[in-house]
Amino acid sequence: MHVGILGGTGPAGRGVAVRLAESGAKVTLGSREAERAIGIAEELRARWPDLALDIAGADNAGAASADVVIVATPWDSAIATIKPLRELLAGKVVVSMANALIKDGREMLALIPPRGSVAASVQAALPDSFVAAAFHHLPAREMENLESGLESDVLVCSDHPEASVVAESLVDLMRGLRPLNAGSLSQASAIEAFTAVCITLNIRYKAHSTLRMLGI
C-alpha cells in the first residue's frame, strides 16, 4: 500500500507517516517545497535506522499520486492545497485529518467551517474522490515517537462505506491505534470540534491525552 500525505512535513503528517511506515506501508510525504519533504523524510528514516522506514519526500502532486492520500495540511490551507490536485485524486480515497481550531488564551476553541467540518469542505472540493475523516484526536508528538507507548481509539467517518473501510484499515495497521466507525461525514463536525476539548484538557492537565471509548 502506497500512502501519500499532503502537507506531510508538519507534526500531524509526520506522526501518521512513521506509524504507517513502521507497519510496512510505503509513504510519500508531500510539501509545497519538495526539497523540504525530502529533508524531513530523511530525518524520519534516520531517527529509526533499524526499521528501514519506506518514507520518501516529494511535492504535493507527487504525494497525490499514491493509492490513498491523507490531507495533513493546516486546516486553513487544506482546500487551496487540494483544489489543483482534483484530477490526480479522482477515484481515490482521501482522508481528511485537519481540525479548524483557534487558540484563545489557555484554551483551544473549535471553529465551524461553512460546511460544518473541514472534511465536508474537502469532499465538496473533491467531488470525484471518496473522502473519509480520521486521525483527529491524536497527540502529534506521541504519534511521531514510536517509543511513546501511545494507545488510542481513532474515529472514522465517511459518506462512502469503501472509504471508511480503507481509512479503518490504515488505522488498524498502526501500532497502538484502534479504528471505530462513527458513521457518515456529518459526524466530522462533532469529531473535529472535539479536538479542541482534547487539546484544552492537555493544556490544563499538562498531559498528552488520548481517547478511549470503553465498552466497545
Added chain:
Amino acid sequence: MHVGILGGTGPAGRGVAVRLAESGAKVTLGSREAERAIGIAEELRARWPDLALDIAGADNAGAASADVVIVATPWDSAIATIKPLRELLAGKVVVSMANALIKDGREMLALIPPRGSVAASVQAALPDSFVAAAFHHLPAREMENLESGLESDVLVCSDHPEASVVAESLVDLMRGLRPLNAGSLSQASAIEAFTAVCITLNIRYKAHSTLRMLGI
C-alpha cells in the same frame, strides 16, 4: 448537599439522581407535574430499598429551591422550563446536561443552537446564575443501574470557576465517574455535539460506551 433536578423524571435525570443519592446527597426530582415526579422518586427508592436513597419528587419550582440545580429536561424544552425560575435560580450553580440532537436513520446528529450550545443558552436565560455544563456522554440506563459497573470521565466546563468546582464535586461524589475540567463554557458546543458521535457508535456497535481520556 441538596440537589434539584429539573425534568428529573426522564432517563438522564433519573440516572444522575440515583448516583447522587447513593453518595448521600438529598435529591429532589422536578417535573411539570409534581405527581409524576413523586411517583418516579418512589420507584427509584423502591428499586434500591437497602440504600435508603433520599430522593423526593416536586414540581420544577420545588426542585429549583435546592442548593444546586441540574437541568435534565429534553434540550428543546430547557429554556422554557428555566425562564420562569430565574429568580429561584439566581445566585446558584446550575448544571446543564442537555444535548441538541436529532435522529437521522441509524445515526444521531448534533444540532447547533443559536448560541453554540444548550449550556450557553441556559446561561443567557439565567444571567444571575452560575452555569456549568456536565454529564453529556453518559449512557442513561447504565447510570440508573447502580450495578452496571459504569466507569466514565465526565467533562465539565463553565465561565465561572466556582461553578466548575461545584459541578466537579458532584461528579466526584458519584461512583464510577471522574470529573475533568475542560475549560470555559465555549467548550460546551463541542462537548454537547460529541454526544451525537457517542450515541452513533453505540447504535453501530450495539454498545453502551463511555468516554475515557487516557494519559490524564
